[in-house]
Amino acid sequence: MKNTALTTTHESLGAKMVPFAGYNMPVSYEGVNAEHETVRKSVGVFDVSHMGEFLISGPTALDLIQKVSSNDATKLTIGRAQYSCLPNETGGIVDDLIIYKIKEEQYLLVVNASNIEKDWNHISSYNDEFKADMKNISEGYSLLAIQGPKAVEAMQSLTSVNLADIKFYHFEVADFAGIDNVIISATGYTGSGGFEIYCKNDEVKQIWDKVFEAGADFGIKPIGLAARDTLRLEMGYCLYGNDIDDNTSPLEAGLGWVTKFNKDFVNSVALEKEKQHGPKRKLVAFELDERGIPRHGYDIVDGNGKTIGVVTSGTMSPSMGTGIGLGYVPPIFSDVGSKINIQIRKNAVPATIVKLPFYKK
DSSP states (O other): OOOOOOOHHHTTTEEEEEEETEEEEEEEOOOHHHHHHHHHSOOOOEETSSSEEEEETTTHHHHHHHHHHHSSSOOTTTBBBEEEEOTTTTSEEEEEEEEEEEEEEEEEEOOOOOGGHHHHHHOOOOOOOHOOOOEEOGGEEEEEEETTTTHHHHGGGGGOOOOGSSOTTTTTEEETTEEEEEEEEEEOOOSSSSEEEEEEGHHHHHHHHHHHHHHGGGGGGEHHHHHHHHHHHHHHHBBTTBBTTTTOOTTTOGGGOOOSSSOOOHHHHHHHHHHHHHOOOEEEEEESSOOOOOOTTTTTEEETSOEEEEEEEEOOOTEEEEEEEEEEEEEOOOSSSOEEEEEETTTTEEEEOOSSSSSOO
């Protein structure tokens, strides 16, 4: 089991630690609902240093990225980031990721922790043609997500750049908490605004301490992975391994907006055909009409009790107090307002297809 550079810090704060993607990670501190509310209303800090980082450089770096990713990376300029996915050769998704253009001919790819080796091998297999310079820097870097509506105000004293000027999915390489050359990125997986901070492992403890000093008057708290999951689900953001995987296509998963057919990429011909004919199932968002908690793996059934799909993510929404979830169903059941049922033990609990996000600010 690997540790992040902050593991002892989390333990000293009383975090409940669990194995996650091969790492010893904090799942909660004071409880998921309280931590969730902290991020929605003020500011919280996640240690997500288990995430993977690949640096791809050289004259053919963009060509390689264009080949392996579904989105159009030519749209990136220095200081911008882009959400994308890595399609596989059989219609599914190797991983979803964020691509940062650091400078001309240099890109940072941020991938899911559980997929680091798989992603590296997949991208490397296509690099024989392009021969871009690839470096897996995951082990040397830490990542903090400082999230919530008060993040800008709470963190402004720590940097010389105007945080309010960094637009969503843009970033600056600047000073932060007394450390130079830190990536300050206006990204995150909570839907409540804030930043992600990329730094070296030997810098992250200083940054963590100064972040909590600066945020003390704003009610800043450490947040675990359990609240990260409820926050992302309220926004309808896909979680790899639950809502998307090697057997789900980007089009089924509602990721057509990051699947651009103005270029040739892995499996693009087959995916374009799927777009023309329409996917055979769709990822939908639903709210329970009655009390209950939908869980990953529960069956979705029609009015006659026939199984039509499966719940991929589900929870009791801390913000709204209702059961919410995502799941795959045939297109005929996918329209907003359509009625389905979630099989929760012996009960078929009625639910309604809704438009994302669940949580409206």
